[in-house]
Amino acid sequence: MSNLNKCNFCQNSAQQKCSGCQQIFYCSKEHQKLDWKCHKKNCQCFKITSNKEIGRFLSATRDIKPNEIILKEKPLIYGPAQETIPVCLGCNQEISTNNYRLCSKCQWPMCSEKCEANPSHLPECNFISKSKAKISPIPKHFYQCILVLRCLYQKQHNPSLWKKLNLLESHCKERQTTPGYYNEKVMATELIQKLFKMEFSLDEILKVCGIIMVNAHEVPLSEPPYVAIYEKTSMFENNCSSNCSKTFTEAGEILITSGVQIKKDDHLSICYADPLWNTTNRRMFLNETKFFWCTCKRCTDLTEFGSYFSAVSCQNKFDGGILLPTNDDENWICNKCNSTVPNLLVNSLLDKIGKEISDLDKNNVSKCKAFINKLKGILPSNNFHLVDVKLALSQLIGQTMGGLAQVSNEDLELKRSICEELIKLTETIIPSEKRVRGLLKFEHHASLAELARRSNKNNQQIKLILKESALNLQDCIELLKYEPKILPEGQICEQARKNMNDLSKFIIEK
Numbered sequence: 344m345s346n347l348n349k350c351n352f353c354q355n356s357a358q359q360k361c362s363g364c365q366q367i368f369y370c371s372k373e374h375q376k377l378d379w380k381c382h383k384k385n386c387q388c389f390k391i392t393s394n395k396e397i398g399r400f401l402s403a404t405r406d407i408k409p410n411e412i413i414l415k416e417k418p419l420i421y422g423p424a425q426e427t428i429p430v431c432l433g434c435n436q437e438i439s440t441n442n443y444r445l446c447s448k449c450q451w452p453m454c455s456e457k458c459e460a461n462p463s464h465l466p467e468c469n470f471i472s473k474s475k476a477k478i479s480p481i482p483k484h485f486y487q488c489i490l491v492l493r494c495l496y497q498k499q500h501n502p503s504l505w506k507k508l509n510l511l512e513s514h515c516k517e518r519q520t521t522p523g524y525y526n527e528k529v530m531a532t533e534l535i536q537k538l539f540k541m542e543f544s545l546d547e548i549l550k551v552c553g554i555i556m557v558n559a560h561e562v563p564l565s566e567p568p569y570v571a572i573y574e575k576t577s578m579f580e581n582n583c584s585s586n587c588s589k590t591f592t593e594a595g596e597i598l599i600t601s602g603v604q605i606k607k608d609d610h611l612s613i614c615y616a617d618p619l620w621n622t623t624n625r626r627m628f629l630n631e632t633k634f635f636w637c638t639c640k641r642c643t644d645l646t647e648f649g650s651y652f653s654a655v656s657c658q659n660k661f662d663g664g665i666l667l668p669t670n671d672d673e674n675w676i677c678n679k680c681n682s683t684v685p686n687l688l689v690n691s692l693l694d695k696i697g698k699e700i701s702d703l704d705k706n707n708v709s710k711c712k713a714f715i716n717k718l719k720g721i722l723p724s725n726n727f728h729l730v731d732v733k734l735a736l737s738q739l740i741g742q743t744m745g746g747l748a749q750v751s752n753e754d755l756e757l758k759r760s761i762c763e764e765l766i767k768l769t770e771t772i773i774p775s776e777k778r779v780r781g782l783l784k785f786e787h788h789a790s791l792a793e794l795a796r797r798s799n800k801n802n803q804q805i806k807l808i809l810k811e812s813a814l815n816l817q818d819c820i821e822l823l824k825y826e827p828k829i830l831p832e833g834q835i836c837e838q839a840r841k842n843m844n845d846l847s848k849f850i851i852e853k
């Protein structure tokens with residue numbers, strides 16, 4: 344039988360596939376070892392493909408197990424968000440009003456001399472100091488041009504990076520009709536061209552604005568978060584029930600991991616929007632900022648996999664029905680009695696509840712409980728607004744002085760049941776979103792451990808509750824194991840590891 348596969352090292356016929364990418368072959372282990380230095384940078388479990396609907400996207404080149412690292416990469420470029428409070432252009436942290444200094448060259452406020460010397464600050468510092476523009480204090484809206492300047496700087500100083508940036512999607516045409524476009528045009532002409540006297544064409548500047556809008560990721564490693572553009576990560580398509588999720592290393596690399604079992608040839612996806620927004624808000628956001636109407640399975644299933652996450656309850660008493668949007672875009676219809684309610688009414692109800700939530704003191708257990716009770720019969724239990732408050736409550740109960748030991752039996756049971764309910768919901772609609780589920784698993788473990796402590800059941804039954812608590816801890820550690828220690832999720836993972844040690848000893852002793 345003829346063998347068409349050639350060894351990646353010696354070109355002789357080969358049979359052993361590289362298990363990392365399943366894309367190339369070797370004639371022997373020895374040649375695989377010798378080739379590794381070269382192949383390492385291309386050994387990945389995905390390839391770039393494209394189609395008409397999505398443009399470029401990634402597909403798996405082999406089966407991928409849940410929680411595998413798919414990609415870790417450094418940013419091409421980073422900087423402050425378009426809308427931000429004043430931040431240091433060296434370390435990205437908020438500028439303290441009584442402890443800052445002006446950069447000796449460009450007069451922009453910085454934390455320290457060390458931050459002034461940070462290479463990330465070089466582009467704008469170079470441009471602005473050359474222009475001799477004297478502005479003090481720096482108006483807040485000036486920050487919107489920093490990342491744009493950092494990108495433009497690469498044209499002359501790092502052409503290969505400039506080329507990589509320019510290969511990314513910018514949706515220049517579609518953006519021309521958006522409200523933000525006018526703003527960016529003013530920024531480009533008044534700030535970049537006139538004040539900072541830069542010789543970039545309007546088209547060039549606006550294309551960079553588009554690239555940032557479509558591809559930048561919010562990085563929560565500073566307060567406030569900064570934004571960064573990553574090359575390969577930009578190729579992940581959106582899915583509101585994605586099969587991958589992202590986190591960051593302390594060094595600012597993005598880390599993409601699988602959340603579920605992925606089959607060879609499946610598309611790899613992350614969620615561009617907040618996966619805990621309702622369908623209307625996710626789709627509007629994606630349309631306004633990424634210029635496509637999402638048609639993922641979650642967006643096209645009005646029940647969102649039977650969860651009714653974006654639905655409202657039918658007000659026909661004793662009906663127990665649920666209202667869902669109809670295809671005519673004018674009415675919502677009850678899944679039991681078929682009565683219809685105009686879109687406008689449902690939307691204004693949801694808006695009103697949304698406003699009440701933004702005014703709600705989410706640090707007050709009684710107020711959160713009262714709010715949830717008030718919405719019973721108005722919203723189904725998995726509705727996104729309710730989920731928002733329940734999530735807050737799942738953390739809040741037991742957070743005050745004395746911890747869970749001081750919580751009433753009723754509140755402890757409430758915490759346990761909310762955690763259980765939300766874990767099930769998130770497993771259904773967003774199985775790859777590990778942060779939220781990791782935190783819920785931790786809280787669930789804590790409530791179970793406290794229930795066991797209070798229990799007057801026999802040793803065997805207590806041991807069963809503790810085992811369930813330990814299983815939650817185990818899941819929490821697995822879900823949060825890639826989170827950096829400087830983020831709360833990383834710290835929870837550390838705590839979970841410690842608790843696991845204690846709990847295992849306790850279970851053995853019992």
Ligand SMILES: C[S@@+](CC[C@H](N)C(=O)[O-])C[C@H]1O[C@@H](n2cnc3c(N)ncnc32)[C@H](O)[C@@H]1O
Nearest residue numbers: 396397398399512557558577578580581633635
């Ligand atoms: C970060 S880029 C992804 C890479 C892009 N497809 C490309 O070729 O450069 C985001 C853009 O990809 C497209 N896209 C991503 N996910 C999509 C989806 N689920 N449906 C349609 N278009 C999508 C949209 O044009 C979106 O603005």
